[in-house]
Amino acid sequence: MMNDTRLALDSVFYPESDGQPMTESDATRDYLLYCVEVLQLYFQSRQNVYVSGNLFIYYQEGNPQAVIAPDVFVIFGVSHRKRRSYKVWQENGKLPSFILEITSYSTRRQDEVEKPQRYASLGVQEYFQYDPTADYLNPQLKGFHLVEGRYEPLPLESTSEGILYIHSPVLRLDLQLQMPVQQKLGIVPLPRELRFYDPQTGLKLLTRQEVEQVREQIERERDLAQQERDLAQQERDLAQQERDLAQQRAERLATRLKEMGLNPDEI
The missing domain is CATH 1.20.5 (Single alpha-helices involved in coiled-coils or other helix-helix interfaces)
Known part of the structure; x- marks a missing residue:
């Protein structure tokens, strides 16, 4: 009976793609790629931190419907090798500690209602939302941490230079809303750009291209x-x-x- 159950579980198919486009706009895609890249570079010296995004995470063996696909996530306690999908039961039960969703018109309800409920039930410690166009979220960046099974908001603070940010205790990084250069020059107001900063060094996390520059x-x-x-x-x-x-x-x-x-x- 045990062998039959094991064979049945092993035969379950877990898709690696839903066949849908990755995102609906340049801004959404660009920020997804930016966040994954800079966080991968930041944690690259730590062998037990896995950073990825837009990847299927299956959290219940035998049930392909028990799946999430966060835009950006960080998992501690597992290797940072490449994966085609992530199966929790093969990773010592480790789930994301940090999730960031890039909010858009088509995902707004999911990002604000359905996903927080799902992530909280799974024990995801921190959940962030960012709206790159500033059309759907007010404020443009929101952060929450898990308290007794429910998400409580993390404070939106301001630096001495007037830069808005939310500190992530899980990542030990600040998520800042930086004013675009065009807006500094007095052009029409533009959405603030999301950037990761290390508060201990005061340095912005750079992409590979920025590092090369x-x-x-x-x-x-x-x-x-x-x-x-x-x-x-x-x-x-x-x-x-x-x-x-x-x-x-x-x-x-x-x-x-x-x-x-x-x-x-x-x-």
């Missing part, structure tokens, strides 16, 4: 500094050559004066 900028600055050092050395060498030429001219003049019977020191 910083590296290239550092190399350019190093090259410029080296060029300035080389130019300064050339100027010093030129000055030394001029001093040497002046000394040679003085020595030749002294020699000629001596040949004429004159004492250079007395002239």
